[in-house]
Amino acid sequence: xxxxxxxxxxxxxxxxxxxxxxxxxxxxxxxxxxxxxxxxxxxxxxxxxxxxxxxxxxxxxxxxxxxxxxxxxxxxxxxxxxxxxxxxxxxxxxxxxxxxxxxxxxxxxxxxxxxxxxxxxxxxxxxxxxxxxxxxxxxxxxxxxxxxxxxxxxxxxxxxxxxxxxxxxxxxxxxxxxxxxxxxxxxxxxxxxxxxxxxxxxxxxxxxxxxxxxxxxxxxxxxxxxxxxxxxxxxxxxxxxxxxxxxxxxxxxxxxxxxxxxxxxxxxxxxxxxxxxxxxxxxxxxxxxxxxxxxxxxxxxxxxxxxxxxxxxxxxxxxxxxxxxxxxxxxxxxxxxxxxxxxxxxx
Numbered sequence: 001x002x003x004x005x006x007x008x009x010x011x012x013x014x015x016x017x018x019x020x021x022x023x024x025x026x027x028x029x030x031x032x033x034x035x036x037x038x039x040x041x042x043x044x045x046x047x048x049x050x051x052x053x054x055x056x057x058x059x060x061x062x063x064x065x066x067x068x069x070x071x072x073x074x075x076x077x078x079x080x081x082x083x084x085x086x087x088x089x090x091x092x093x094x095x096x097x098x099x100x101x102x103x104x105x106x107x108x109x110x111x112x113x114x115x116x117x118x119x120x121x122x123x124x125x126x127x128x129x130x131x132x133x134x135x136x137x138x139x140x141x142x143x144x145x146x147x148x149x150x151x152x153x154x155x156x157x158x159x160x161x162x163x164x165x166x167x168x169x170x171x172x173x174x175x176x177x178x179x180x181x182x183x184x185x186x187x188x189x190x191x192x193x194x195x196x197x198x199x200x201x202x203x204x205x206x207x208x209x210x211x212x213x214x215x216x217x218x219x220x221x222x223x224x225x226x227x228x229x230x231x232x233x234x235x236x237x238x239x240x241x242x243x244x245x246x247x248x249x250x251x252x253x254x255x256x257x258x259x260x261x262x263x264x265x266x267x268x269x270x271x272x273x274x275x276x277x278x279x280x281x282x283x284x285x286x287x288x289x290x291x292x293x294x295x296x297x298x299x300x301x302x303x304x305x306x307x308x309x310x311x312x313x314x315x316x317x318x319x320x321x322x323x324x325x326x327x328x329x330x331x332x333x334x335x336x337x338x339x340x341x342x343x344x345x346x347x
Contacts, residue, residue: 008059009043009099017098021091023105024048040065040237044108052090056103068237069102070094071156075211075239076106078151083142085230111222111231114269119225126274131228133276134284136221139230140251141288144244146211157241159209166302167199170309177312182319188332189312191339195305198346204295207243214238216247217254218267248285249299252278253307253338264330264337297345304342308335 011028019025026048034042039058044051055072057065076089092104112119114132122128148154174186186192213220215238222231254266255278269275276284286293311331318328 008041009054009056013098014054015047017093018047018091018105023091024050051108052105053087053108054103054105056099057101061101066096066102069104071239072236073102073104074156075153075236076104078153078211079146082146082151084146085139085142085232086236087232087234109222109232109234111224113219113222115219115267118269118271121225122223122228123271126271128228129271129274130276132223133281135223135228135230136218136251137248137281137284138288139221139233140213140216140244140247141285143213143233143247144210144289148209148211148241151211153211153241156211156239159241162209162242163203163207166306167196167203170306171196174309174312177316180316180320180322182321183316184319189308189335189339191343192305192308195301195339195342195346199298199302199305202298204298207245208291209241210244212240212242212244212247214240214242214247216250218269243299245291245296245299246303248282249296249301249303250307252281252296252300253303253341255281262337264333264335266334266337297347300345301342304338304345308338308342311335311338 009031011031015028024047028045028047030044030046032044034044034053041054041056041058043054043056045054046052055069057069062068073089073092073094076086077092079086080089087109088107090105090107092102093099094102096102114122118129122132148156148159174189174192177183178185213233213236215235216233220235221233223229224231256265256268256272256275282293282296285291312335314323315328315332315335317323318325
């Protein structure tokens with residue numbers, strides 16, 4: 001056995017499990033921890049001339065961490081053979097008796113995260129950046145067009161009443177933050193009640209259930225190094241069956257403006273010239289899927305509302321000294337920015 005691993009991965013037990021799975025044999029080497037967008041652990045290594053990436057829950061798993069891993073395995077298996085770019089699943093351990101948690105192995109994705117910086121080629125070419133914008137839309141559209149029935153995902157989420165539940169669900173989440181002492185309460189989030197009422201009053205009457213990513217934005221995709229195409233959509237832990245138009249709404253809600261950055265803006269990428277506008281993203285999705293885009297403002301407003309409440313949770317914990325105050329303040333500013341952005345989409 002060569003290489004080393006943090007204490008949370010027993011390489012000997014991992015190698016024995018891989019042998020039972022009839023995967024490549026030999027010493028495990030080149031063990032490297034990768035950075036990711038979540039608290040989950042990503043470990044890259046080589047064995048038998050092949051590269052692997054192991055994904056497992058954090059060192060101190062949350063109560064649902066193992067179930068989340070099992071859900072990720074299921075969605076990645078269902079995506080196999082589809083046009084949706086994704087990390088290809090190699091093998092999975094759904095039990096906790098090997099490494100103490102569920103985990104899975106996937107192929108290495110060769111690509112870059114735009115939020116962490118553009119390669120020189122993409123930084124110099126506005127046409128490549130424009131293609132990147134349309135490619136991320138096409139990734140969401142390809143996912144939306146999958147049939148949950150044929151992919152074996154009919155029970156992957158509760159699609160009935162999905163839109164009806166959203167506002168009440170997130171209002172309840174916000175109220176739950178009152179348990180954190182020092183948090184000023186919902187009054188610290190301007191317009192949140194007004195936006196919730198608007199969402200209830202303008203909710204679409206019907207929708208087409210489908211597979212959705214649940215957290216679709218620039219930081220959760222990897223682009224190819226040699227083009228503006230997607231290499232993979234990553235971080236599938238929030239995937240479910242719902243209304244896929246919310247993925248587009250989420251992308252638009254978090255898409256940087258062409259104006260100078262505003263305080264609280266989430267995903268800044270530079271240079272930004274060349275990237276499509278939000279209007280162009282929406283139009284491209286409509287052309288690609290043939291769907292009516294007239295209701296998309298509602299989905300953008302819902303995405304702003306939901307994400308603002310999620311981010312405010314860290315601010316509430318910071319007020320109670322359970323999170324770093326600087327991070328809490330930054331995310332509170334982002335929540336306020338999102339709610340102000342929601343207003344601009346309401347009519």
